[in-house]
Amino acid sequence: MRKKTGIAILGSTGSIGKSSLDVITSMNEHGENYEVTFLVTNKNVDLLYQQVRKYNPLGVVIIDESRANQFRSYLNGEKLKVYSGEEGLMEVMAGGEFDVLISGLVGFAGLRPTLKALEAGKTVALANKETMVVAGEIVNETARRHNAKVLPVDSEHSAILQCFSGEGKESVAKLILTASGGPFLNHTRKQLENVTVEEALNHPNWRMGNKITIDSATLMNKGLEVIEAHYLFDLPADRIEIVVHPQSIIHSMVEFVDGSIKAQLGMPDMKIPIQYALTYPQRVRSKYQRVDFGKISQLTFMKPDTDKFTLVKSAYEALRAGGTATAILNAANEAAVDLFLRGKIRFLQIAEYVKGALDSIESKSAPAIEEIFEADRAARQFVYAETERV
Ligand SMILES: NC(=O)c1ccc[n+]([C@@H]2O[C@H](COP(=O)([O-])OP(=O)(O)OC[C@H]3O[C@@H](n4cnc5c(N)ncnc54)[C@H](OP(=O)(O)O)[C@@H]3O)[C@@H](O)[C@H]2O)c1
Incomplete structure (x- = not known):
């Protein structure tokens, strides 16, 4: 049997975290060999406990100390390491009992643990775009120094990575990031x-955490992704464009120096790019919904x-x-x-x-x-x- 790949998930109770756990279940059902070794959450200990019972990790980290005590009271003889607070998180990141970190927590709080995992030489599947936005150079330098890898989970950057496959960097003319346009297009x-807040949280295509959903409504999400793309793919701002594509079927495109454009298409489902980050550069089977071109009457585009x-x-x-x-x-x-x-x-x-x-x-x-x-x-x-x- 193939060696198990140990996965730690930052933000296991969030939208990306829950999808990541579904991906792991699905991949194992398709004959892959992944195991969850650590789950990290801020305070949702009820869901965390359900996840622990289902995935049987080595340990958990709960950032909020009082919730960590609540969580300990749920345990009934389970063999589980329970860490709490920022310090506990850093200890787990440095401890290295995982092969891949899925960095799926929201906001600037992702920076320190992500850097720590890179310092431990781990592969980071990065959903937490804020980390790249605030400290892209330091993240890249840390990865280089410790021979670690950063692989994008964001669907746009996953699309670009897939379009880059088999191409030299000198062949790339520009990146074209697609944006749904959000609820207020x-x-x-x-x-x-x-x-209202309620209207802003009602995204037409994606179900995500509140912060990124508001960023999608203001289009800041696309601005953050331009910066993320700059650091991930080393291209200047004037070679990274945004195009609004309300159907969210094309997840992004790369234009090459000869005028050809490659695009990556798929249903708007984060499980697909999460899985690709875990299996890169290979692909494995999945049961996720396929694009049915008979049902899509049009793909449209406009400038933001x-x-x-x-x-x-x-x-x-x-x-x-x-x-x-x-x-x-x-x-x-x-x-x-x-x-x-x-x-x-x-x-x-x-x-x-x-x-x-x-x-x-x-x-x-x-x-x-x-x-x-x-x-x-x-x-x-x-x-x-x-x-x-x-
Ligand atoms: N959702 C998507 O489809 C999507 C797509 C592309 C990129 N992303 C990016 O992925 C990241 C996560 O987004 P999301 O939508 O999954 O967010 P979310 O649903 O709000 O989930 C956030 C997760 O992070 C945890 N968390 C919050 N603060 C924390 C802290 N200080 N330390 C440790 N854990 C903390 C939360 O724990 P509690 O539940 O205990 O509060 C929760 O598990 C964001 O950077 C977002 O831009 C998301």
Whole structure:
């Protein structure tokens, strides 16, 4: 029997985490040999306990200390290592009892554990795009130094990786990232003024966690993905384009120097790119839904309206500025999305606050990791302080 591949999942109770566990089950049903060794969650210990009973990992990490105590009270003689807090997480990441880390937690919190796993020489299947956005150079350098790999889980970057297969980098003219356009694609700017949290959370094609769903509604998700693509594929901002494709069947494209374009297509289901990151460069069978061209009447494309969705412009500006600008962009966005989800600010204010943070906080070039943390803190402080002022 083939050696087991041990998987640790950061954010096992989230949308990516749950899909990853389904992928592991499905691959094992198709004769593969994966085992879950660690599950990491913030506070959803009830679901974590169900996952433990089903997947029988070596251990778990619960970031929230009080929930960790609650979780311990559920245990009934199970042989399980239970870690808690950031320290526990770092210990597990450095301990190396896994072959692949699926980095599926949300936000800046993913940076430290992802770097730790790379330092341990592990392969990281990266869903947590914020890590690449805030510290792309450091992530790449850490991976290089420790002979570790970063493989994209984001469907757009997975598509590009698949289009790159068999091609030399010198053949690539540009990347074309597709965007669904989100729930407000056809809204006027005036209509955007009063959209509700509920409307913003109602994505037409994808079911995802709240933060990325709001990012999809503002189109910031695509801005973050442009930055992620820059660091993953080493191409400058002016060779990474966005095209709105509301059906989400083409997951992204690569144009080559001879004018040919390769596209990767599939149903909008994150299990497909998650599986590809785990089996790369091979493919294994899956039972996931297939594209039925008889049922798709059209595939359409349009330019993104960046006067309406101005965060796309801010993301390109931050990428061009470099240094800590992308960390400022990301932190201001995380804080503003949090405020919007809590009903404290309106939808269009998310973009205003992010621009405000970028305009007000000085960016540092070639930052050390501490400077990235400092930029993150400053941008969050800026946004929360702005709300208190109004
Ligand atoms: N969802 C998608 O389809 C999709 C697609 C492409 C990329 N992504 C990216 O994947 C990442 C995860 O997205 P998601 O939609 O899966 O988010 P989600 O559903 O909100 O799940 C987030 C997960 O992270 C855990 N978590 C939150 N803060 C944490 C912390 N400080 N330390 C450890 N764990 C923490 C949560 O635990 P609790 O449940 O205990 O709170 C939960 O398990 C994001 O970066 C997103 O941009 C997602």
